[in-house]
Amino acid sequence: KIVLLGDNRIGKSAIQSRLVQDYVPEYVQTDLDVYTISMTLDSTVLQLKLWDFGGSKREIDIPAVRHIIEPERKLKMTKITQRLHIILGAYKQGLNEHICRTIALYYVEVSVREVIYPGVDLFMICFGMDNRDSFKSAFEFWLQEKRKYSNAPVAVLGLKSDQKHAVQESEIE
Structure with a gap:
């Protein structure tokens, strides 16, 4: 299970749609999208379940x-x-x-995050290369939020690399 985290409108859903459906749809705000993709790595077939949470920093009620x-x-x-x-x-x-x-x-308050995050194999914390605030938020909010509920590994993804960069590559390293 892979979870994409990051602020709104930074390209999380676009990258997921590109991987799963091989196209990028028009922007529609996401609460939660879950897709399964199959891929082969060293002759082993992997089933990856991608969870794309919307960028809301507050707890959300997701009927799904x-x-x-x-x-x-x-x-x-x-x-x-x-x-x-x-x-x-x-x-x-x-x-x-x-x-x-x-x-x-x-x-009793049970959050989506405290139930979903412990079973995650990899978190992809995302930010928009064109959005300095999302870069700051990736480390100051999303990484901290993930650490409350899970010790799973993290990959950091800079999205929208085709846009004018507000975040320099040297800052990311």
Whole structure:
């Protein structure tokens, strides 16, 4: 599993479309696109699953991955409910399961990133060569965000190399 990370409008979806479909479509904002491509390397057929997350820095609610997040959310809910029942049960006899679950619901937040990122084999942190802010963001936000959830390897990609460069190659090294 390979995940592409980086700011909006820097070319992540374009590079993915080029690899998967051999063409670059007009820009459409992405929340999440997932593609599978097959390639042969040293006579071994590889199946690569490319996940292209939109460039939103805030947590996003993506209907397409709710089914992935839901089991994790339920597990967290159960653990918190059990802890609350034990802790609060000592203070007030008769505190029922429903009240504990209601309290737990307010404390459970499961993000797309914390569920998806741990299973990733490679992160491609992207920036636009024509966009200095995206270069800065690649290291100050996206790399840090990835490190919260995963120790997987990282490749850094400078996209839009055909545009006027706002980032010099010497800075990238």
